[in-house]
Amino acid sequence: MRVDRLFLVGPRGSGKTTVARKLAEALGVDWADADEEVMAQAGMSIRAIFEQEGEAGFRRRESAVLRQLVERGCFVIATGGGVVGKPENRALMKATGRVAWLTADVETLWRRISGDGTTAERRPALSVGGREEVAQIVAQREPLYREVADRIVDTTGRSLEEVVADVLAWLNGTQFPVISDQ
């Protein structure tokens, strides 16, 4: 099987979307943002999906979109922060690509989240809890990110260019895309 896909996972504020866009530009490949795709298909914001269908509804949509993006042959996929919650999503990512886990310390994540104008529409749960909630979610999900990650990229105090260079160096080192004999 030829594995030629890169998933970016990590908490809100870790830079998945921005890094995905830059990486795809550098590699000359197509990319997608799973949250954007969910919103386009639903015709409403993530906040509205949470309100109307609950988190379970959003998670169903998120898993379906992940499968579609893989089937579509998308090369770089920026996922939503909670994608690792479902075993089926983790299995799909492991089976069909490489996974880079973008991290940052809680202070940095919180600064980025609170400075992002799209937070209210894209990140329903995080508008209220502040740093505490960020820390809690990161701690909860850390084992799941670790489980899927082929590469951990700490973005704390690093520029976008530095982060992208790090991921590219890793991809080159692994002679990405990878050919395996399965």
Ligand code: S3P
């Ligand atoms: C979520 C993160 C969001 C979005 C949704 C749920 C989460 O994605 O999928 O609001 O549970 O952490 P980003 O990580 O792109 O903000």
